Amino acid sequence: MNLTMPFFDRARVLVIGDVMLDRYWHGNTSRISPEAPVPVIKVSQSEERPGGAANVALNIAALGAAACLIGTIGDDDAGIVLQNRLKAASIHTDFQISRNKPTITKLRVISRHQQILRMDFEESFDARDSNEFARKAGLIMPQMDALVLSDYAKGSLQDCQALIAMARMRRIPVLVDPKGKDFSRYRGATLLTPNLQEFEQVVGGCDSEQQMVSKGSALMQELDLQALLVTRGEQGMTLLRPNQPELHLPARAREVFDVTGAGDTVIAVVAAVMASGQPLTEAVALANLAAGIAVGKLGTAAVSAPELRFALQGEQGSERGVVSEEQLLQAVEDARARGEKIVFTNGCFDIIHAGHVGYLEEARKLGHRLIVAINSDASVKRLKGEGRPINPVDRRMAVLAGLEAVDWVLYFEDDTPERLLRNLKPDVLVKGGDYREHQVVGGDIVKGYGGSVKVLSFIDSCSTTAIVNKIRQQ
Structure with a gap:
């Protein structure tokens, strides 16, 4: 496949889903606490990054595409930090504010490049926390080239069908990073991007690639999907399309450092490439390269256009x-x-x-x-x-x-x-x-x-x- 870098500056992508703030505390550990058999971390550095659907938007913006983000945050300091981080990345946000629930926040404690502990601060959202999504999306959808639904099962995406129907009416591709055991809520989407575990939770275990292809084809027919992309970790990813041969792409990571946010990178790159006018197969191949870059980084991290271009040049032997x-x-x-x-x-x-x-x-x-x-x-x-x-x-x-x-x-x-x-x-x-x-x-x-x-x-x-x-x- 002869891949070329897309003109990302022509792409406009709307992301809707569960936004969150990822916090990281870094420090060294050299002793065990006398109070309990746990390591003592002397925190020397802290950082805050957009996570979840916000990380998808960040990845899209890092490629040079225009990203708009709709989600729910709390009326709190974490929500303010998240908005400021996204504004600094030139991402347009239109958040619905929940007055009685916090911004979803995940705190990770890191020592010597290893995650020691993760603490989640969250309450599941309900329909009242996202009842403005359809109205907000309707105002901006006509200017968009692609829609991404980033579902982390936190309750923000209550009515996927209304958003999918809105996009399909305008012939805008809908890409979904799904969660849960019931994918019927994503019926009619252009592309679903489950990882292998999420896929098997819905269709059952797959003992072979042939079985995975067979069950994937049945799922696409049942849900009226145009494509299904199953990410498979060290086995790469597989693209399935109705009445077309499957496309298997090997993993590109030279060293896996942290898989956090790799799925965000995949769907962000596929969306941005499709929004720029390139076909799905090229979008998936570029996303596979980007995933290899993402897992070589610590924590949720965006892959930039120069990084992707450099990887593409290396793949084609034209980096020098x-x-x-x-x-x-x-x-x-x-x-x-x-x-x-x-x-x-x-x-x-x-x-x-x-x-x-x-x-x-x-x-x-x-x-x-x-x-x-x-x-x-x-x-x-x-x-x-x-x-x-x-x-x-x-x-x-x-x-x-x-x-x-x-x-x-x-x-x-x-x-x-x-x-x-x-x-x-x-x-x-x-x-x-x-x-x-x-x-x-x-x-x-x-x-x-x-x-x-x-x-x-x-x-x-x-x-x-x-x-x-x-x-x-x-």
Whole structure:
């Protein structure tokens, strides 16, 4: 499957469901309490994150899509904190306030990256706490591209059928993260995303994939579903659609650190991708990649567009190598989002020799990513004269891309890299040879926006021109 990054800025997703606040207390433990056989945690850090349906909305916003959220919170400090966190993430909220029930809050105590204790502060909501949902949804639904119902069985989603009917009338896909043993309340949804345990609670145990597919197909027919996505932990996920072969996707996580919120990430990515106009199969494949990122983080954590794009590039083997200028601009933007320092160098690199290799290795040590921009064939001819380059541009780029120190290679038609420097804005501009800093072409551009210029020497006094002349003499 040839996956591409969607235009998430075109997507608008409405999330409705059980919102909550996740609190984390972090600290070290080195002794057992004298009062009871329990560890003593010395709390040194605390943090608060949106959870439940709020985490779904946060994941959607982190991808660059527009997220709107409807849910119920209490008239309390936790509700205020939750609203402020979501506002800071540019998520539009329209909460119904419960006057006699608290904002659902989960407190987790973490020591040495392990969850020691979880405490829940909650009371189940009833119909009175969500009787404004349909009205609120009706006001905003016409502007939406997808609807997500995030059900944590806390009572906020009392009338799923009214919300599903409202979306279907406008031909808006409805994605549901279900809970409970009765999925009939989600009848008519576009997609259900239960995990395997939730799925088996409804259809019964599945001793084989064939049985899972058979029972899933029957469930889709019974509930008038267009698709069913069963997330299966270390076994990946399986997409079922009526009268189509099942799609099995293997798990992508290299290391599972914490599965908290992974289901939120899956449905958020599927919704955002579908809302951007891409088909369900691509949405599920991208969600599978995102889930692999999510479980490598501690607690409820959103997966950003740069993280997803980086994982996609790694999957396709294009995270480094020969790139176009447009691809490089995006790659540099993503690298900066990860806090990486960008190093840039340029030259003809007609015949790669030991001096080049050592120079590029030293240049790479100045940052996290090294860009090598090379002159086009026409540009080399103008600079070096007739008979140059010896090697055409595609071969020069192929050799450079094969060096471990080099991340990205591209060529430019101009005689100088000044236009590239203005567009890419690298953190460090490196030049090799007997230059002084003020002589480096483009150095004034880089220094102008706060970057730095470094001059490195080629090792062993190597020179392409000298090598060419020696060959010609012999």
